[in-house]
Amino acid sequence: MFIVRFALLSSFFYALNVSMLPLIYSLEVSAFLFLFIRFATTFCSSLLITKSFFSFTKIKKHKIGFWLIILSFLFGIQSWFFVEAVKYMSVGLASVILYTYPLITYLMVSLSKRRALDLTTIVMFILATIGIVAISQSSEGVYTLVIGILLSLLSAISLSLIFFLTPKVSSLRNWEIVKFTTLIPMLMFLALFLNESGISWPANEGIILSLISGTLFATGMFFYHMAVKKYGPMFFYHMAVKKYGPTRTANVGYSEPLMVLIIGFIVYSDSITNIQAIGIILVTIASITIERRQLSQDNTPKV
Numbered sequence: 477m478f479i480v481r482f483a484l485l486s487s488f489f490y491a492l493n494v495s496m497l498p499l500i501y502s503l504e505v506s507a508f509l510f511l512f513i514r515f516a517t518t519f520c521s522s523l524l525i526t527k528s529f530f531s532f533t534k535i536k537k538h539k540i541g542f543w544l545i546i547l548s549f550l551f552g553i554q555s556w557f558f559v560e561a562v563k564y565m566s567v568g569l570a571s572v573i574l575y576t577y578p579l580i581t582y583l584m585v586s587l588s589k590r591r592a593l594d595l596t597t598i599v600m601f602i603l604a605t606i607g608i609v610a611i612s613q614s615s616e617g618v619y620t621l622v623i624g625i626l627l628s629l630l631s632a633i634s635l636s637l638i639f640f641l642t643p644k645v646s647s648l649r650n651w652e653i654v655k656f657t658t659l660i661p662m663l664m665f666l667a668l669f670l671n672e673s674g675i676s677w678p679a680n681e682g683i684i685l686s687l688i689s690g691t692l693f694a695t696g697m698f699f700y701h702m703a704v705k706k707y708g709p710m711f712f713y714h715m716a717v718k719k720y721g722p723t724r725t726a727n728v729g730y731s732e733p734l735m736v737l738i739i740g741f742i743v744y745s746d747s748i749t750n751i752q753a754i755g756i757i758l759v760t761i762a763s764i765t766i767e768r769r770q771l772s773q774d775n776t777p778k779v
Contacts, residue, residue: 484731489696491735494571496689497562498744503682507559508669510686514555515662517690518697522655525698534648535656543644544656550641552661554634557627565624566746568737569611572756573628575733576604578767580636585770588640596769604762610755654697734760 493514500510523529535541561570579600586593593601608629614621645653677683737756740746748756 486696486699487732488735489692489699491571491732491739493689493692493696494558494732494736495567495739495743496685496692497559497567500682500685500689501563503679503685505678505682505686506669506673507556507563508665508672509678510689511552511555511559512662512665512669513683513686514690514693515552515658515665517687518654518694519658519662521694521698522651522658525651526649526655538645538647540645540647543641544653545660547638547641547645547653548657548660550634550638551657552664554631554638555661556665557631557634561624561627561631563624564620564627566740566744566748568733568740568746569748569752569756570624570628571733571736572759573608573611573625574632574635575763576608576629576759577632577635577639578763578770579604580633581639582766582770584636584640597766600762600766603758607755607758607760607762610751610758613751613755614749 497510501507532541535544558570558574561573582597583593583601585591586597608625612618612622612625642653648656737746
């Protein structure tokens, strides 16, 4: 049960971090300031865990500087798209659409390997598309909801690119990757915030909540990497599939957006229409099916 507990803890803390966004926005905290605090908290956590600053020797030796820069910008862009999406739609719906990334990643891998898409993949892609269209159906604020969906999809694509490109820097340990890829976004969002607001800072409550949110994000990442450290580099899903099967592993991974939906109902009284509920179910089925399929393929022994 070790890996399931850590995966659930990781999802729980990530969900808490994401769910705080509407509250933080209500205190008029800039998205750029929030993102700066999130990346700064994660960056400082990586320094404490690795107990070191920067060593460019290994980066130069393995010639991965270019990929680290690309990943750094992708991490920043992915986070920015998502926090902007929450301005236009509920955080729960945004999280559901973000979690189409298993399907997008699977498509990227298939295209990169020139692997023909089978019927299951095509059907799941169509199912997810129908689900997203259903989520966009609302009696109020259709235009803003569509903008939120587009931003969430862009965030999902960015996250898929991160997963797709991360193996390029597999010569580094996980928290070393975190350390190098959070520095640039941290400085970038600080510069954007200062350019936007100068030295005008929000109320202390907003800063404190942003720090708590950033700490929750770093804690979620810590539990994720604890499992990685015990069960292998980059991703711990292979061991989870071997021990618990692809279905259970995929379901555990999808617990985060469902937790965000539940928190949204309880804390913010978010409501969804019946059509949107059907859309959520369709997107969930498509994402879990593809993630389960990918986990099964990755865990199949190569002859």
